[in-house]
Amino acid sequence: MYNPFGDYVWEFRSPRSKFGPGALNELKVDLERLRVEKPFLITTKGWVKRGIVDRLREILGKDVPYWDGVEPEPSAESVEEAAKALAESGADSVIAIGGGSALDTAKIANLLATYGGRVRDYVAPPYGEGKPVPGPVKPMVAVPTTAGTGSEVTSVAVVTLKDVGVKVGISSDFLRPSLALLDPELTMTVPPKVTADTGMDALTHAVESYIAKPYWARERPEDPAKRPVYVGSFTVTDALAERAIELIGKYLRRAVYQGRTDLEARSGMLIASYLAGLAFGNAGVGLAHAASYPLGGRYKVTHGEAVGILLPAVLEFNAPANYEKAKRVGELLTGEKCPERDPAKCAEWAANAIRELQRDIKFTPGLEAVGVKEEDLMEMAKETLNQKRLLATNPRPVTEEDVYWVYKRSMRNY
Ligand SMILES: [Fe+2]
Known part of the structure; x- marks a missing residue:
């Protein structure tokens, strides 16, 4: 379907990247290339205990x-504390080592240490001032130690405003790390549940960016400088997402069950989350991410759990926008052809392939299991519609009733 008012340009943005078991050992060369001499490390207590400071x-x-x-879910206060330490150190660069939380903390701390101010200055209204990020921040090396968020390549960082109990994102091209340093050896000790949850986050990024509204279906910006960071799906993000889905189908079960010894599976998952990060960091996500926000505020669920539980129903709901892509999701994930002829049946078959994977890795079986009650669904559905930035790239328009349907269908996935 051609849209005469649609955009006719897509842009792809990505940091320099390197991958390999033991890649961290090359960090000295990487910092020299970035022309920096005084790095500052932002990490977790767990990594300090495991000797990361001595290793560096x-x-x-x-x-x-x-x-x-x-x-774990960084608060604005903790990020401001990190910013203070970074500013006082007189460092000229940042190294972030840890999961998505460490990387996101470092991104915003870097912003605040470079330009001053507080977290809320950069948070969109109604919770903050909505100031744009003024310009480049210090060079940052992002070293992810879980395979999920893709934060090492994206321009967004998520932070929790504890006083109002909401999670908000700060997004700017300037926040994208200078180098994504992927060392799968650092992911070997991730426990099974975290491997499953972060793996489902990566799968949700891949699927949502793959089925995202195509860039030409989005309205053309008056000024190219105003083109959104999330431009919708295009051929590059499609290629990345397809490969990510395939790798997750092949390696997630192994990473969950034998992750301590299976370097190949850990490598496959780290690459998958990186590819999925590149895909959604350019194309955008959709309804599963939008509808996960009200859940995070009310129940004890991790981000990966929330989006993963919603993903099968979201795929079914969005399938009519592009039945071919919905079917491909199932084929890439299973390595098999859809046994049905009816496109709607193939979409359901693909969603069931995700449900099967979830059952195999003992992923949380549905919303019921995290304590969601049916009477809460309508209010959460209303709240979901406030996530306009995320819903802008969903392939189908979404109403309250649609979100309600997705929640209801996600009460029990297996
Ligand atoms: Fe996510």
Whole structure:
């Protein structure tokens, strides 16, 4: 379907990247290339306990100042604390080592240490001032130690405003790390549940960006400078998402069950989450991410759990926008052809392939299992519609009733 008012340009943005078991050992060269001399480490207490500070001293031949207060769902307060430590250190660059929380903390701390101010200055209204990020921040090396968020390649960082109990994103091209350093050896000790949850986040990124509204279906911006960061799906993001889905189908079960010894599976998953990060960091996501926000505020669910539980129903709901892509999701994930002829049946078959994978890795079976009650669904559905930035790239328009249907269908996935 051609749209005469649609955009006719897509843009692809990505940091320099490197991958390999032991790639962290090359960090000295990477910092030299970035022309920086005084890096500052932002990480978790767990990684300090596991000796990461000593390891960096060995690799770089000098002491690296650090801050290790990263919280699981980083609060604005903790991020501001990290920013203060970074600013006081006089560092010229940032190394972030940890899961998505460490990377997101480092992105915003880097912003605040470079330009001053507080988290809320950069958060969109009604919760903040909505100031744009003024310009480049210090060079940042992102070293993910879980395979899920893709934060090492994206321009967004998520932070929790504790006083109002909401999670908000700060997004700017300037926040994209300078280097994504992917070392699968650092992911070997991730426990099975975290492997499953983060793996489902990666799968949701891949599927949602794959089926996202095509870039030409989005309205053309008056000024090219105003083109959104999430432009909708295009041929590059399609290629990345397809490969990510395939890798997750092949390796997630192994990473969950034998992750401590299976370097091949860990490598496959780290590459998959990286590819999916590149795909959604350019194309955008959709309804599963939008509808996950009200869940995060009310129940004890991780981000990966929330989006993963909703993903099968979201795929079914969005399938009429592009039945061919919905079917491909199932084929890439299973390595098999759809046994049905009816496109709607193939979409359901693809959604069931996701449900089967979830059952195999003992992923949370549905909303019921995290305590969601049917009487809460309508209010959450209303709230979901506020996530306009995320819904802008969903392939179908979404009403309250649609979100309600997705929640209801996600009460029990298996
Ligand atoms: Fe996500």
